[in-house]
Structure formats: structure tokens, C-alpha cells
Amino acid sequence: MKIGVIMGGSSSEREVSLMTGQEMLANLEPVKYEGIAIEIGRLEELADQVRDIDFALLALHGSYGEDGTVQAALEALGIPYSGSGVFSSHLCMDKHLSKQKLRAAGIATPDWLLLKDVEEQEEHLAEEVRKLGYPVFVKPNTGGSSVGALPVTDETSLLLAVRQALEWDSSVLIEQFIPGDEITCSILGGELLPVLGIRPQTAGWFDYEAKYQHGGAEEEVIVLPEEIAAQVQTTALETYSLLQCGVYARIDMMLKDGIPYVLEANTLPGMTKTSLMPKSAAAAGIGFTQLLDRIIELSIRERSEGEAGRLTKPV
Template sequence: MTNKRRVGIIFGGKSAEHEVSLQSAKNIVDAIDPEKYEVTLLGIDKEGKWHINDQSHYLLNKENPKLIQLNKSNDHVAIIPGETDHQLINANGNVELDQLDVIFPIVHGTLGEDGSLQGMLRLANIPYVGTNVLGSAVCMDKDIAKRLMKDAGISVAESITVKRREKDRIHFDQVKEKLGIPFFIKPANQGSSVGVSKVNTEEEFKEGIREAFAYDHKVLLEENIEGRELECSVLGNDDPIASTPGEILPQGEFYSYETKYIDESGALLEAPANLNEEEMECMKKTAVHAFKALECEGMARVDFFMKKDGTLVLNEINTLPGFTKISMYPKLWEISGIPYSELIDRLIELAIDRYEQDAQLKSSID
């Protein structure tokens, strides 16, 4: 009889960040303590089918971020909502899988960090790492997140929201007049700089609009903030704490998808960031304030710009940050005194603690 916790790691997914998720899963598998945890790997392919994977060969080209792939298995997964145990079955042989104590969902982007996966896991009655359904959905939608942060008194970049049905009514000159040049075009519901364009000309504007609407039905046109790019990691449920801040020093035009996850030399991380004590405390306090205002739990990475006059502008909150070997979330906790394996322990404990609190809520009227 084992006393190890059974942890399911869900990774991959139908999103533009599929390959990033594979890298994150690899790092978690490599770092998780085998003396404490028994790992079950559940890989989602690009068509959305779930695979039960063996730890010895769940990835192809796993050392190459540009070529990494999910190694599909012949064993597929089905979920039985509402069960108190044996919620997962092997769909091929109709065999129940061992009950999992907790799920670590590391599916980045659409259907992974937008509340969809979190909602399914809640229906399946399985504890899961990270932010709840509401916080996940809110933070994924940059438009809604900005509105809530403004209401909470947090400074954000000026922006214009455009829905697909309105795209032919928005023109370069009117955006230029309001936001200045350059400005950014972003899908409202994507992460990791997917579909993001920096615009200086009308031609770039037209192409940027086409690119962004390829990924979402709602797009943000956002002012360019001249300033330093700073990040802070947050950890916790009811009493979250913030890490020592770090600074991103991109070597290219801006902090792109390639820079974040593929090109190890694409950006430099200065950690701790070169800030005085007052600036550092202000940033940590603002990160926690935003984390709470947007109903986050478990973990999030909070991204800022700092203007020349010291003003902090919150860029976005990522509720399922990367866990690759060049990702900032675990790196910032490392320099703050929480090594990678301990960080995984804490995230799992936070997930189980929230699940146990939820279980105490009444679900019927006496």
C-alpha cells in the first residue's frame, strides 16, 4: 500500500500554446518528488483527444522546443462527472483508472486556462491546481480583466475593444488619434503573445487585425507603454504572497512568443529587478491586490510596465504561467527561496485545501 499522493498532470491541448504546455509538463515531471507522488500523465492532442501516456515516452523530440510533440497512445480517457471516486476511465477497455488525489492542469491558452478545463474538473469532483473557474475566465479575457482592474484602482494601458462584427468600422486614423503610434493589436483571449502585432503603419494595422481575429472573436487595440518590463509571481489562496520581482530585458522588438518559450537567448531576466525597496514593495502589493481583485487562487504571474517616472502599469495576469526551463514564474520563486520541487508541493497543497473548503459548503436546503 503506497502513501504517495496520486497526481494527474494534464498537458497539451487544442490551443496555439500546445507546444509550450508540453515543455511545462516535462519540467514538472522532471521536478516532482517521486518519493511523495505517483504521477499519471494525461496528454491532450491538437484534435482534443485525451491520451493516457507512459512517463518513459510521452514526448517526442522532448529536448527541442521547436520540434517537441505529444507521443499519442492507444489508450484514451473518458470522464464520469459527479463520481466521488474512479472519475476517469480508459475509454478503450472501459477500465477504471486509479482515483487521482489532485490534478495539475498545465494546458496553456484556449480551453486550458480560460475556465473550461477548470469547470470540467470541478464537475468531475477532482481537486486541481491553480485558479478557479471565474478567476481563470476573467484573467484570460484581457478586456474584462482591464475593466475590473480599473474598478479596483489599478493602472492599466489605454485600449479599444473591437468585436468581430465591428471590425470594419474601426479605422487606423481614429486608433492612431486615440492611442498614438506605435500601438499593439492583441486577441482578447490568448496568452503568451500569440497573435500580437506592434503597429506603426496602416498596412501593419490591417495585417494585425487579420492576425488577431484569426485567434479570437474579440480584439484589443492597446497603447504602447514606454517603460521597463517587470514581473512578479503570486502564490496562495486566501492569503497570497508575492515573489521578488524580476525584469525582462527582451533582445528583440518586444517580448514575443518565440522569446518567451523557444529562444533561450531571446530575453534576459534580471532577478531581483534593479528596484529600490519602496518600488519593490509597491509592485508586490499591487500584484497581490490585482490577484485578489480578479478572484485568483493558487498561482499567477503578474506582468507590469514601469514608466520613467516610476508609475506602475499592470499589463496582464497569467493564471497558468509557463513552467518551462526559461519560464519566469518558477524562476522568481527560486530566487525568493522556494525551489521548483517545493513550489509544486505548495501548489498541490493549495489545491487540496481549496477542495476541502468547497466540500464543506451546503449543496441542498435542509
């Protein structure tokens, strides 16, 4: 089977995508698959480059990769791809929309503000953020890998952080800081893998350097009290289902006073040497090659079932 590993893209996470793509290529099972590197810059380049592949293994992150755009293009071309479908990819990429759904379903998530036009909202911004309470996190609404994200502790640095985040996106999320333990829940085929606890070593929070530099963070399986572990599992799986994720995803949380607060769901989590999902899978006895194999198999089944559903849907 010819597996096209699609990487690159035009988002702020291009370099992370290239690292993910190279790691995937290096770990594909050579007996079963022929890995083909497909590096794209613009969406218009996709059709010509995927013409001869049987399956698209997505190593993309950020805009056009995680937001459903590439997924929709691949569906139009009739090429099965890895991970969640178009709707879920778009929903999870938009932090504001996904948090709205979480809040409506009764799943705990930090309070937040959405800012689209700093000039129009600047007059009331400081007052609204004071209601959230400092510190807060300012981040692009549809970004990832902590690119453009900054912790803010006072009004002096608020506008500067907002303007910086707006360089990466047209809207900005200002999110309440939840003090506690940062954890991440990787889900594969609807089953929760071992939960990892995260302790940044290079900064006070899990920023870009902590995520991708060797030794940037201490990431280990965390053993939680039985009752809290059950609550974390329930919250992770409910989030996965509510946001209609498929095949695999990673749910990031803050754990405070035994309550898991969902920060976001990642439908195409990083798969570099330092990434969280491969570490969680390894703790479950699933090596990188086996993990990729299961993602491919589950994705083919997911796309096949989705197509069958469309064909049998009454008109």
C-alpha cells in the same frame, strides 16, 4: 498520491503546454507522488483519462486550459486541481474583462480597444487607434504566450495585424504601448516572490521566441527603489485579489515613471525551463520540486475550503 499532469489541449499554446507538462513530471517529488502524464486534445477525452488520479496538476495554457473550462469539468468529476478556480480562470483569460475590472478599481492599465468585427468597425478603426497613439500592441483577446500578437507602428500594418490576430481568436485587443521597464510579479500562496525585470534579446519586445528560446531574454531579479517596490507589491497583490486568483499566478506589468501598469494576470503561468515563475521562485530559495509541492498542497487546501464553503452556504 497519483498526480495526473494534464497537458496538450487544442489551443494555440499546445506546444508550450507540453513543455510545461514534461518539466512538471520531471520535477515531481517521487517519494510523495506518482506522476501520470495525461495528454488531451479535446475536452471530451478528459473524463476517461482522469478516472484513476487523486489530483490534477494543470499544465494547460490557452483555451479550455486557462479559461475555466477544464476546471469546471474537473469540479463536476470531483477531482481537485491546481491553481485558480473557474471564475478567476475565465476572468483573467479575457483581457478585456479583466482590464475593465482593473480600471474600475483604479489600478493602472494601458488604454485599449476591443475589436470583434473588423468589417463593421474598419471605417472608424484607424481614427480610434490614432487616439490611443502609435505604437500599439494587437493581440488575441483570450490568447497567451504572445501567439498572434504584434506591435504596430502605423496604419499601414494595423489591419494586417488585426486580421492575423483574428485567426487565433474571435475578438482582438488593441492596446496602448507603455514605454518603460517590463516586470513580472509571481505570487505564491498570496505572497509576492522576487520581482523579475525582462529585457528581450531576440526582438524589441517579449515575443514567443524571447519567452521560450534559451537566451531569448534577460530575466533577472530587479532591485527597485523602496517606494516604487512598495507600489509594485501593492498593485500586484491587489490585482491578484481583485481578479480572485488562487494558489499562484503571475502579474505582468510595465513600469513607467514609477507607476506600474498591469498588462494581464496569468492564472496558469508557464513552468518550462525558461519560464518566469520558476526563476522567481528560485530567487526566493524555492526549487522547482518544492514549488510544485507547495502548489499541490495549497491547491488541495483551496479546493477543500471551496467545497466546505459550498456545503455550509445557506439556501
